[in-house]
Amino acid sequence: MKLRLTYTPENVGEPILSKLILAKGLEINIIEARISGDRGTMIVDVPLRRDELEGVLGFLKDRGVEVEEIAFAIELDEGKCIYCGACVSPCPVQAIRMEGPRDIRIDQDRCVRCLICVNACPMRAIRAV
Numbered sequence: 391m392k393l394r395l396t397y398t399p400e401n402v403g404e405p406i407l408s409k410l411i412l413a414k415g416l417e418i419n420i421i422e423a424r425i426s427g428d429r430g431t432m433i434v435d436v437p438l439r440r441d442e443l444e445g446v447l448g449f450l451k452d453r454g455v456e457v458e459e460i461a462f463a464i465e466l467d468e469g470k471c472i473y474c475g476a477c478v479s480p481c482p483v484q485a486i487r488m489e490g491p492r493d494i495r496i497d498q499d500r501c502v503r504c505l506i507c508v509n510a511c512p513m514r515a516i517r518a519v
């Protein structure tokens with residue numbers, strides 16, 4: 391399950407994720423981290439069962455971290471795509487790539503749902519579903 395964590399000036403310097411890992415025994419994969427000044431966002435992949443989610447959300451919220459589950463997928467409409475490749479290079483995690491002149495692939499596991507490709511497409515051929 392992918393989660394977007396948003397840190398505030400009050401908690402951005404604290405090792406909250408490390409404490410969560412220790413407290414819950416989780417293996418957390420940090421996919422993307424952006425810290426700018428006194429704020430930060432992080433996208434993490436956490437191998438959580440649904441019944442474990444509430445405890446993790448509570449742990450983070452108690453420490454002032456906003457948490458949002460990233461549940462949607464990114465879909466390509468091949469009927470609209472002109473295979474220009476404009477969506478490929480803006481992807482921050484190389485989740486969308488051209489495999490051939492008329493072959494665009496999206497790796498849903500790698501995708502962090504930032505929607506950059508959606509906005510980069512001149513044909514509106516990519517959407518969140």
Ligand code: SF4
Nearest residue numbers: 481501502504505507
């Ligand atoms: S939403 Fe698009 S640009 Fe963002 S990570 Fe997923 S494939 Fe890449």
Ligand code: SF4
Nearest residue numbers: 471472474475477511
């Ligand atoms: S930017 Fe849009 S039209 Fe161009 S390759 Fe990507 S999905 Fe297709």
